[in-house]
Amino acid sequence: MVSLKHESLHAGIVDPEMDSMRILSETALRFPDALSFSSGAPYDGNHDLTNLSFYIDRYIKHLRDSGMPEQRITRLLFQYGPVNGFIQDEVALMLKRDENIDVPAEAIMITHGFQEAALVALRGLFSSPDDVLLAVSPAYVGIRGAARMLGITVRGITEGPDGMDPEDVAAAARAVRAEGKRAVALYVVPDFSNPSGTVLPLQARERLLEVAAEEDLIILEDNPYGLFARDGESKPTLKSLDTDQRVAYLGSFAKSAFPGARLGYLVADQPVTDATGSTRTLAQVLSKAKAMFTVGSSTLSQAAIGGILVENDYDLRSATRELAAVYIERLDATLAALAEHFPPERSAEHGVRWNTPRGGFFLTITVPFTADLAAMERSARDYGVSWAPMNMFYIDGGGDREIRLGFSNLTPEAIREGIARLARFIGETPRD
Ligand SMILES: Cc1ncc(COP(=O)(O)O)c(C=O)c1O
Numbered sequence: 001m002v003s004l005k006h007e008s009l010h011a012g013i014v015d016p017e018m019d020s021m022r023i024l025s026e027t028a029l030r031f032p033d034a035l036s037f038s039s040g041a042p043y044d045g046n047h048d049l050t051n052l053s054f055y056i057d058r059y060i061k062h063l064r065d066s067g068m069p070e071q072r073i074t075r076l077l078f079q080y081g082p083v084n085g086f087i088q089d090e091v092a093l094m095l096k097r098d099e100n101i102d103v104p105a106e107a108i109m110i111t112h113g114f115q116e117a118a119l120v121a122l123r124g125l126f127s128s129p130d131d132v133l134l135a136v137s138p139a140y141v142g143i144r145g146a147a148r149m150l151g152i153t154v155r156g157i158t159e160g161p162d163g164m165d166p167e168d169v170a171a172a173a174r175a176v177r178a179e180g181k182r183a184v185a186l187y188v189v190p191d192f193s194n195p196s197g198t199v200l201p202l203q204a205r206e207r208l209l210e211v212a213a214e215e216d217l218i219i220l221e222d223n224p225y226g227l228f229a230r231d232g233e234s235k236p237t238l239k240s241l242d243t244d245q246r247v248a249y250l251g252s253f254a255k256s257a258f259p260g261a262r263l264g265y266l267v268a269d270q271p272v273t274d275a276t277g278s279t280r281t282l283a284q285v286l287s288k289a290k291a292m293f294t295v296g297s298s299t300l301s302q303a304a305i306g307g308i309l310v311e312n313d314y315d316l317r318s319a320t321r322e323l324a325a326v327y328i329e330r331l332d333a334t335l336a337a338l339a340e341h342f343p344p345e346r347s348a349e350h351g352v353r354w355n356t357p358r359g360g361f362f363l364t365i366t367v368p369f370t371a372d373l374a375a376m377e378r379s380a381r382d383y384g385v386s387w388a389p390m391n392m393f394y395i396d397g398g399g400d401r402e403i404r405l406g407f408s409n410l411t412p413e414a415i416r417e418g419i420a421r422l423a424r425f426i427g428e429t430p431r432d
Helices: 016-030 049-065 070-078 088-099 113-125 141-149 166-178 202-215 287-294 299-311 321-341 344-350 373-383 412-428
Strands: 108-111 131-137 153-158 182-188 218-222 247-252 264-267 271-273 279-281 362-366 402-406
Touching: 016 141, 016 373, 049 070, 049 299, 070 299, 088 108, 088 247, 088 264, 088 299, 108 113, 108 287, 113 141, 113 182, 113 218, 113 247, 113 264, 113 287, 131 141, 131 166, 141 153, 153 166, 166 182, 166 202, 182 202, 202 218, 321 362, 321 412, 373 412
Parallel strands: 131 153, 131 182, 182 218, 218 247
Antiparallel strands: 108 264, 247 264, 271 279, 362 402
């Protein structure tokens, strides 16, 4: 009988830190009786089974209306499809309407979520062991995990209350160069980051683009939460401000449509010229990587998301206004409950502080004890409330006394009860 040693497997499998994505998605299942602030699962109150077939039918009708012959439609949905997908035209229209991002369909690759877009972009852009990825820290676990699985070194750039400082990015790129290495790309979530909920101010966005040009960096802009701003508070994406194709934009339909579709996209309009002198977009060239990871993306998911786009006239920003209001109500309920249980004027006594994002799915709390996985499990088991330890998100360590609260899939009532439970847990946990 074969018996494999765990330590003999790839570092990405052996490293316990790489379990964070699974832990975050499975905590709610492991502690079914606890109120879960542990994930960024979207609100599921409007998920309706009849919608699935409706949207797929809507997309098929759209193809018929466009004059596509029946046999071709059948082939498109049942057969292996084009590797880069078949709803790029619809996504291009959506990007123009929602974000004022103007790119041709051939600059878009439809992927299995943000996660595959990140894997494909990293695989293509990082060619030498000396290539380094700069990433905001703390960061979404998916980017560090994708880099680790590909053996890519990541350097963290610590963010402040307004996200990362572009001058820190420039300094980090120079420091990497001084070591004889090359900073190739920068990962950032400018709108309502995960885990902190920070938003990069407009001036910093403009400066970040200048720094990217000065330091020859590609910016990997990840934007799953940008639609969920308060009215009138949306900021232009880096990609919409990008005049010299510095930005590759990684999109996801997980929060704007539904995560089970596992659908996202990579916008990579950078021209790539080969040895014969012919030029294609980076998205077209990276098709080779996508083909070897997953071949094409699910045709059913593309049809369902395509149907949602067509039905909403390619305007997901308008289509998600009610949803955005749901999330903002939940954020406000979380902030109000925190202020009630931890009065700011008594912060010296209770030792609890938190940030106050303007939107998104997450906020972070600082507590006066080590808030690791063991503490979270005690909180879930004995107090009926789960959350995410922030140390999972820091690139180079840190966040040991910080908690991420994801409030997106709890009603305001459940949020009030959950924060009351959290207050009991925090009040009864000895300081260390
Ligand atoms: C920062 C960030 N990027 C991307 C995603 C979505 O990724 P995917 O499309 O792979 O579900 C999430 C979801 O939690 C996220 O928080």
